[in-house]
Amino acid sequence: MKIQDKKIAIIGGGPGGLTLARLLQLKGANVKVYERDINKDVRLQGGALDLHTESGLAALAKAGLMEEFKAQYRPDAGLMRVVDDQLKIHHDDHQEGKKEDFGDNNHRPEIDRGPLRQILLNSLEADTVVWDSHVLSIEKIQGAWKLDFQNGTSTIADLIIGADGANSKVRPFVTAIKPYWTGITMLEGSLKDGAKTAPVINELLKGGKLFGYGKEKTLIVSAKGGGSFGFAASFKSNEHWAKESGIDFNDHQQVLAWFKRTFSEWSPAWWELFESPDTIFIPRPQYCMPLDQKWEANANITLLGDAAHWMPPFAGEGVNMAMLDALQLSEALTSPAFSDAKQAIAYYEKQMFARFANIGQVTLFNTKWMHQPNALKVMLAMFSKNKFKQGVFIFRYAIQTGIIPFIRKVFGLPHSQEIFR
Ligand SMILES: Cc1cc2nc3c(=O)[nH]c(=O)nc-3n(C[C@H](O)[C@H](O)[C@H](O)COP(=O)(O)OP(=O)(O)OC[C@H]3O[C@@H](n4cnc5c(N)ncnc54)[C@H](O)[C@@H]3O)c2cc1C
The missing domain is CATH 3.50.50.60 (FAD/NAD(P)-binding domain)
Known part of the structure; x- marks a missing residue:
């Protein structure tokens, strides 16, 4: 043709x-x-992609x-730590090290x-x-x-x-x-200057990724170039949660209050992700074709x-x-x-x-x-x-x-x- x-x-x-x-x-x-x-x-632009x-x-x-x-x-951006909701580390790529390189099937550079x-x-x-x-x-x-x-x-x-x-x-x-509704909403956050704004998470993140799991919820944080973080908290919800919740996502205080309520059993050490007025939040209801x-x-x-x-x-x-x-x-x-x-x-x-x-x-x-x-x-x-x-x-x-x-x-x-x- x-x-x-x-x-x-x-x-x-x-x-x-x-x-x-x-x-x-x-x-x-x-x-x-x-x-x-x-x-x-x-x-x-959004976070790191492998x-x-x-x-x-x-x-x-x-x-x-x-x-x-x-x-x-960014060679180290894919190094992952898996934690529970109290931030206890259960898996640590930083200790295990990554051996894959370009050409290997399992290599997933970020x-x-x-x-x-x-x-x-x-x-x-x-x-x-x-x-x-x-x-x-x-x-x-x-x-x-x-x-x-x-x-x-x-x-x-x-x-x-x-x-x-x-x-x-x-x-x-x-x-x-x-597309049909999957039952999950993801709240995406983009945070500037992670070392200053979220020092505890920054220490755990070590320039890589942090996967947190607990009580049917997930919070994934990834380090971006220039010291910023991208993160996403996901949870079961109604399809129109973003609207029905009444939250103004431009107001970090409202988002923080929601996080404290909804992730109430998670360690308060996570709160620092939601405490900066400069953080940008976008609710993303999850659909699938x-x-x-x-x-x-x-x-x-x-x-x-x-x-x-x-x-x-x-x-x-x-x-x-x-x-x-x-x-x-x-x-x-x-x-x-x-x-x-x-x-x-x-x-x-x-x-x-x-x-x-x-x-x-x-x-x-x-x-x-x-x-x-x-x-x-x-x-x-x-x-x-x-x-x-x-x-x-x-x-x-x-x-x-x-x-x-x-x-x-x-x-x-x-x-x-x-x-x-
Ligand atoms: C929080 C989050 C984390 C993610 N993490 C990962 C990950 O780790 N790994 C991964 O593989 N995927 C990830 N994804 C999914 C990934 O971002 C998408 O699958 C991917 O970007 C799809 O690429 P695309 O080019 O099809 O569409 P998009 O990246 O959405 O690009 C579409 C483009 O079209 C433009 N556009 C839209 N409507 C119009 C219009 N009417 N007229 C003109 N332009 C228009 C938009 O501005 C945009 O630039 C993530 C998504 C989200 C939301």
Whole structure:
């Protein structure tokens, strides 16, 4: 297929959209990325992301960006400590040490979202990203698409790719399938100057990650570059908790009071995460697309990343899947094996559906156990040497062979829509 003849519009400049733009430009495609942020610096970028050899790193390697990645990643950011709600350490990567390196299947180097985005932006031709382009509506006009933006402008494209994240505007043009509520809310926090603002947590964190489990709740803290922390407290809740709670999330005193009430059995040493007026809080209700989702391929529109398969972040796979989607979609669209875009999109979507069915299952499994009373025990069992190796083996085998549904039956793992019923 001759991709060079098509005007391609990618909606959304997250890791998925930018990776796709880079990979398509390497093949000579005419690509623009329409991003709602008014510029690259306007929004605080989230916490550290671990990239996996077979997905996120594979996409970066194909994009010719591994050297840039190696210059920016943070080697110790993945070192993890597992604690209980009283901050007692039960597992410590700092003591055990990490032996994996690039090329090893289990190597999962961490990079902050900001530097990852910058690497991808730097790799694109000038003016590829059109900032301040919040897509408000999409219309089909004589086999092409008209995109209308909030700033009053519009554009026409032959092929559009929805890479616009969890609440995708493009998704309804591809499928009527909707995400469903998982029963979990995550309150995300971004805290400046962790050493000063949260000294006790900083000492435990040691520049890595802290996973806290207790009383059906989870609190994960990760050190970011420049001394800031990203953290997320997650708990069972009603779907509309963020609104119904009446909390003003711009008022840290209200958030702190809520944390003291809701995490009342957790050590007060955690409170320091919520005590700074500079900390930014964002409530994130957790939804998931149905694991068995499928749709008929279209000739000139598709989805990738969270837009295609939004799921909770409890398996650390979201960014990796978005980047692998970008790799597989770019290869399909530029492959001589397909005579038209519909065939190429169908081939890509088939792989994407199968991957999500498996990874999504693992994600929902994690979502469930992390919010059960025995979460710490489950986590420690995964780390106990033999069981961990065994777990990794089963997981990899399951992913490769697609036998997750079989494992689910044997071990009683949840189906997509029944996590907390
Ligand atoms: C608290 C938290 C922690 C996470 N931790 C991890 C982790 O450790 N590992 C991991 O792999 N994943 C993690 N994830 C998930 C991960 O962030 C996502 O899966 C990943 O960012 C998806 O990439 P994407 O490119 O598909 O979408 P996004 O990163 O969401 O990017 C979408 C882009 O589209 C833009 N956009 C949206 N709507 C429009 C519109 N109408 N018009 C124009 N532009 C638009 C947005 O501004 C954004 O730039 C986490 C998520 C959260 C919330």
